[in-house]
Amino acid sequence: MNPHAGEPLPPLEIPVTRTLIVSGALASRDFQDVHHDAEAAREKGSPDIFMNILTTNGLVGRYVTGWAGPHAALRKVAVRLGVPAYPGDTLALSGRVTAVTYEAPEAPGGESATVEVAVRGAGRLGDHVTGTVTVTLRTAAGQEGASPGEERGAAPADRKDAS
Amino acid sequence: MSGTDGSTSEGTSRAGAGRTSGPTSGPTPGSGSAAGAGSASPGSRDALYDLLRGYEGRPAGASARGRDPVNTPMIRHWCEVLGHPVPPDGSAPATMLQVWTMAGLAGREGRTGAYDELLGALDGAGFTSVVATDCEQEYAQPLRPGDEITFDALIESVSARKTTKLGTGYFVTTRMDVRVGGATAGTHRFRILKYRPGAPAPGSSPSTPSERAPSERAPSERAPSESAPSERAPSERSPSHKPRRPRPVVNRDNAGFWEGVAAHELLFQRCDACAAPRFPWLPGCNACGSPRWSAVESAGHGTVYSYVVMHHPPFPAFDPPYAVVLVELAEGFRIVSNLLGVPCDEVRIGMPVELEFLWADDALELPVFRAAPEQAAT
Numbered sequence: 001m002n003p004h005a006g007e008p009l010p011p012l013e014i015p016v017t018r019t020l021i022v023s024g025a026l027a028s029r030d031f032q033d034v035h036h037d038a039e040a041a042r043e044k045g046s047p048d049i050f051m052n053i054l055t056t057n058g059l060v061g062r063y064v065t066g067w068a069g070p071h072a073a074l075r076k077v078a079v080r081l082g083v084p085a086y087p088g089d090t091l092a093l094s095g096r097v098t099a100v101t102y103e104a105p106e107a108p109g110g111e112s113a114t115v116e117v118a119v120r121g122a123g124r125l126g127d128h129v130t131g132t133v134t135v136t137l138r139t140a141a142g143q144e145g146a147s148p149g150e151e152r153g154a155a156p157a158d159r160k161d162a163s
Numbered sequence: 164m165s166g167t168d169g170s171t172s173e174g175t176s177r178a179g180a181g182r183t184s185g186p187t188s189g190p191t192p193g194s195g196s197a198a199g200a201g202s203a204s205p206g207s208r209d210a211l212y213d214l215l216r217g218y219e220g221r222p223a224g225a226s227a228r229g230r231d232p233v234n235t236p237m238i239r240h241w242c243e244v245l246g247h248p249v250p251p252d253g254s255a256p257a258t259m260l261q262v263w264t265m266a267g268l269a270g271r272e273g274r275t276g277a278y279d280e281l282l283g284a285l286d287g288a289g290f291t292s293v294v295a296t297d298c299e300q301e302y303a304q305p306l307r308p309g310d311e312i313t314f315d316a317l318i319e320s321v322s323a324r325k326t327t328k329l330g331t332g333y334f335v336t337t338r339m340d341v342r343v344g345g346a347t348a349g350t351h352r353f354r355i356l357k358y359r360p361g362a363p364a365p366g367s368s369p370s371t372p373s374e375r376a377p378s379e380r381a382p383s384e385r386a387p388s389e390s391a392p393s394e395r396a397p398s399e400r401s402p403s404h405k406p407r408r409p410r411p412v413v414n415r416d417n418a419g420f421w422e423g424v425a426a427h428e429l430l431f432q433r434c435d436a437c438a439a440p441r442f443p444w445l446p447g448c449n450a451c452g453s454p455r456w457s458a459v460e461s462a463g464h465g466t467v468y469s470y471v472v473m474h475h476p477p478f479p480a481f482d483p484p485y486a487v488v489l490v491e492l493a494e495g496f497r498i499v500s501n502l503l504g505v506p507c508d509e510v511r512i513g514m515p516v517e518l519e520f521l522w523a524d525d526a527l528e529l530p531v532f533r534a535a536p537e538q539a540a541t
Contacts, residue, residue, distance in 0.1 A: 020244070020245075024245060027237075027244040027262075028259075028262045029230075029262055029267045031268040053298055054258075054261055054262060054265075055245065057258045057261070057298060057300065060258070061247065061257060061258030062245055062246060062248070065256070066248060070248045070249075070251050071251065073257070073302070073305070074256075074257035074302055076299070076300065076301045077257070077298075077299070077300045078298075079298050079299070080297050081294075081295050
C-alpha cells in the first residue's frame with residue numbers, strides 16, 4: 001500500500017455492548033467494578049458501567065492495524081480521552097493519514113513507510129477518543145501481495161527503526 | 164480543550180488576587196490561564212504548584228514484575244474480545260502493553276508514598292476530583308510469548324494550575340517504562356487532571372463534544388482513591404430544594420482544621436521549626452519544608468486583603484452577586500471566605516472584619532467574616 005497524506009481510512013463502527021465492556025476490561029485484567037458492575041457504577045455517580053481505557057486503546061489499535069495490515073508495526077498511540085462509552089453506544093471510528101515518511105527506498109524488500117494517522121472515535125455523547133497513531137508499514141514496492149487486512153506472508157514484520 | 168475557549172473564571176467559592184502561574188512544564192493540555200484560585204498567597208507564586216513540582220521525577224509506583232510472562236492465551240483472549248487481528252508472528256498486539264502490568268483481581272498496591280503524597284496535597288487544597296485525560300504509548304519492540312516484563316513508574320510532570328471546563332486543577336503526568344531483560348519495550352504515559360469541580364456548566368455537559376471535556380476514569384492501577392467518575396452527575400442536581408454548597412473534603416492533613424470549626428475555633432498551623440504561619444493546612448512548611456507544626460487558634464481579627472464580586476457564572480448554591488473575600492488575619496495568614504453584614508459593592512480592601520461561624524445548611528458550618536463594628540462607626 002502507498003498511503004498519502006489526506007487519505008481517509010475506511011470508517012469502522014463498533015457496537016459498545018455490555019459484553020464488550022465487561023470482557024474488554026477482564027481481558028485487560030482491569031477488575032475495577034465500574035467496568036463490570038452496573039450497580040457499583042451507579043453508586044459512584046456513573047449512569048452505567050463504562051469502557052476502560054485499555055479497551056479503548058485496543059480498539060484504536062485494532063482500527064489502524066486493520067487498515068495497515070497485520071505486518072504493520074504500531075510505533076505510538078497517543079490519545080485524548082473524551083466522554084465515556086456506555087452500553088448501547090456505537091463507537092464510530094474514523095481516521096485520516098496526516099503524514100507519510102518513506103524509508104530506505106533503495107532497499108529491496110525492505111521498503112517501508114511510517115505513517116501518522118489522526119483517529120477519532122465518536123459515540124452518541126461526543127468524542128470518546130481522539131488522537132494520533134504512528135504506524136510503520138510496508139509499501140507496495142516492499143512487500144508482494146500486501147493487501148491490508150488479510151496478509152498471509154510468514155515473514156516477521158520489518159522492525160527497522162522508524163526514526 | 165482548545166486552549167482559549169474554556170472559561171477562565173474560577174467557579175467555586177475561592178477566588179483571590181493571584182496571577183498566572185509560571186510556565187507549564189512539558190506538554191500539558193488544558194485551557195485558559197491559571198486563575199488565582201485556591202492558594203492562600205495572592206500576588207505571589209502559586210505555592211501549591213511549587214510544592215507539586217517538587218514531586219517531579221519521583222517514583223509513582225514501585226518497580227515490579229508482570230504477574231505472568233507474555234503469553235499466547237492472554238493474547239488470543241484479548242484479540243477475540245476486541246476483534247483485533249492476531250499478529251501473524253505470534254507477538255502481542257502493541258496496545259496490550261499496559262495489560263502485562265496490570266495487577267489483576269488479587270491486586271497489588273503499587274503506588275508509592277510520593278504519588279500518594281502528591282494526590283493528598285491536591286486533595287488537601289480542595290482539588291479532590293480526578294479524571295483521566297490522556298494516554299500515550301510508544302512501542303520500542305514487540306512483546307513475544309515468554310517475555311518477562313518489569314516496569315516502574317515515575318511522576319513525570321505536574322502542570323501549572325489550569326482552568327478547564329470541569330474546573331480548575333493540575334494535570335499530573337506519570338510515565339511507566341516497560342522493560343524486557345533491561346531493554347525498553349514500551350513507554351506508557353498517563354495524565355490525569357486533579358481538579359476542584361466548577362460550575363455544572365448549564366446545558367453543556369454532553370452536547371459540546373468539541374470541548375472534549377475529559378470525563379473518563381483512570382484504570383485501576385493508577386486510580387486515585389475517589390471513585391465518582393463525574394461530580395457533575397445526578398447527585399448534585401437531584402435535590403429539588405436549594406442546592407447545597409460543595410462539601411469539604413476532610414482528610415488526615417486537614418482534619419484538625421475542621422475539628423476546630425466544629426468547636427468554633429479558626430485554627431491555623433504554625434511551623435515548629437521556623438514559626439511561619441500557614442493556611443490552608445498542609446503537611447509541610449511552605450517556608451522551610453519542616454513537617455513539624457502546631458495548631459494555633461486565631462483570635463479572628465482581620466482585614467480584607469483582596470476580594471472579588473462574583474456575578475457570573477452562577478453556581479447552584481450561591482446567589483450572585485456576592486463577594487468572595489481574602490481575609491488577612493492578625494496572626495499573619497490568609498483565608499478565603501464570605502463576608503457578611505456589608506453589601507457586596509461596599510466591600511473594600513483594608514476593611515476590618517471579625518470571625519463568625521455560619522451554618523450554610525443543616526450539615527455544613529463554615530468560618531466566615533462580618534464587617535467589624537468600628538468600620539460602621541467611622
